[in-house]
Amino acid sequence: MxxxxxxxxxxxxxxxxxxxxxxxxxxxxxxxxxxxxxxxxxxxxxxxxxxxxxxxxxxxxxxxxxxxxxxxxxxxxxxxxGFDRRITGLTAGPVGITTTVVPxxxxxxxxxxxxxxxxxxxxxxxxxxxxxxxxxxxxxxxxxxxxxxxxxxxxxxxxxxxxxxxxxxxxxxxxxxxxxxxxxxxxxxxxxxAAVANADVAAALREPIEAAGRTIADEALGIAVSAVRGYPFLIQLVGDLAWRANRDATDVSVDDAEHAARSAPRRMGAMVHAPALQGLSQVDRAYLGAMAVDDGPSRSSTVAERMGVAPGYGSMYRQRLIDAELIRPTAHGYVDFAMPYLREYLREHAVGDAPER
Structure with a gap:
């Protein structure tokens, strides 16, 4: 829905x-x-x-x-x-009658x-x-x-x-x-x-730009849509970066869109990836680092081999990372990163050494 x-x-x-x-x-x-x-x-x-x-x-x-x-x-x-008073006694005084209230x-x-x-x-x-x-x-x-x-x-x-x-x-x-x-x-x-369809991403990027009196060419819009990768958080981030790249221009250009596409992964790393990785164990981080070597889905047995651990040992951490929504199973025996640009972030940052066997 x-x-x-x-x-x-x-x-x-x-x-x-x-x-x-x-x-x-x-x-x-x-x-x-x-x-x-x-x-x-x-x-x-x-x-x-x-x-x-x-x-x-x-x-x-x-x-x-x-x-x-x-x-x-x-x-x-x-x-x-809401305020309930209970009268427990009356006292006659020179200015009238007073009540006493007790809880x-x-x-x-x-x-x-x-x-x-x-x-x-x-x-x-x-x-x-x-x-x-x-x-x-x-x-x-x-x-x-x-x-x-x-x-x-x-x-x-x-x-x-x-x-x-x-x-x-x-x-x-x-x-x-x-x-x-x-x-x-x-x-x-x-x-x-789930992921937002490209047509909806394009509309979400184009509409506020045009509502503010600027335009964006189809080629530039296509670059921005590709950078979003269907991820809702990135719609606003990419759109904002493209908009601010050249505020005085009437058109959001291809150069502006390319600037946003280059900058978005770094911004997402600081705002989303870094907090998501906080609290992970050294072995969790080693598992992710071993996955980041691949350009696409990783074979679980290969990840364990890169870590220098037995497949059964690696599967325990595989499941922990799936439960943490950092990786997801794709085909039998394969996993991939659950968030865009997490692979790139891991390649640029030290995530922990492989554990001792």
Missing amino acids: GRNALIEDFDDGLDAGPGAFGRATLITGQRGTGKTVLLNALEDCAKARGWLTIAETATTGLIARLVDDHLPRLLAEHDPH DEHRPRPTLRSQIARLTDVLAVHETGLLITVDEVHAGDRAELRELFTVYQHAVREERDIGIVVAGLPVAVSEMLSDQVLTFLRRAQQVDL
């Missing part, structure tokens, strides 16, 4: 009522494919309908942040009965479920609802995600106006779908953000 189709389905789900298809959405995609941008777009759709939104990332403490920060803040802003020690402690229930009750009066988005669920604490999704299911059964959109890397999300408590995710609308 394309991005525009997903947004339309999400819009329809918000209008259709509690439990409607599209209100629970699972977005997967490689790094840089636009998951966070799409989450932002869906949040904007909800806000345009008057819904309240909570945007979070699945790092440790997710439930605590919802219960102690986001939900209390929204309740304080929107619940007209109710027996008041139930707010929970994720009770706070969502109260907030959606308040919003129901205004015919709106609550949207929760959670990015990077692949890195989340499984127990916290179970709690969030379980509470969401209860809210749906109670016909509350609530939606949830989560996003993460494909392999890790696939593992989540096997969790017995998280099975409802299998029934959610699932969207895999």
Whole structure:
């Protein structure tokens, strides 16, 4: 499903009522494919309908942040009965009658479920609802995600106006779908953000240039499209580099496009590749370095040979890098890099020595 189709389905789900298809959405995609941008777009759709939104990332403490920060803040802003006074005594004074108020020690402690229930009750009066988005669920604490999704299911059964959109890397999300408590995710609308078609890349590059009063020739556009390699992150990067290469010219030229094509890999290396490689072990880095020798997909046995390790030993790190979405299997026994220009980045940077046997 394309991005525009997903947004339309999400819009329809918000209008259709509690439990409607599209209100629970699972977005997967490689790094840089636009998951966070799409989450932002869906949040904007909800806000345009008057819904309240909570945007979070699945790092440790997710439930605590919802219960102690986001939900209390929204309740304080929107619940007209949020401040409850209890009169325990009256005192007559020279200027009138005063009351004393003490905390109710027996008041139930707010929970994720009770706070969502109260907030959606308040919003129901205004015919709106609550949207929760959670990015990077692949890195989340499984127990916290179970709690969030379980509470969401209860809210749906109670016909509350609530939606949830989560996003993460494909392999890790696939593992989540096997969790017995998280099975409802299998029934959610699932969207895999694959590479963008060249025609769509061309339109995404040309339209803002022309909207700003400049032009770009077909040859220059073709160079820019090739540099993007269908990767959403690179659309804006290549377009920006080509635009700024010669700001005063009315036309984005072939030279401008070639400048962008040369500069984009280096910029992507600093912005995407370097952070993605942080935290890798020495052996992980050695595996990637051994792959970077090839101009295309690498044979797994050849990579192990270059590392000086047994094939079985190398396969363990092969799987780790697949799980990290840095490489992907192509054909039986072959792997390739999952992100554009990662091979070139590795060739230019030391990634670690081969491990001792």
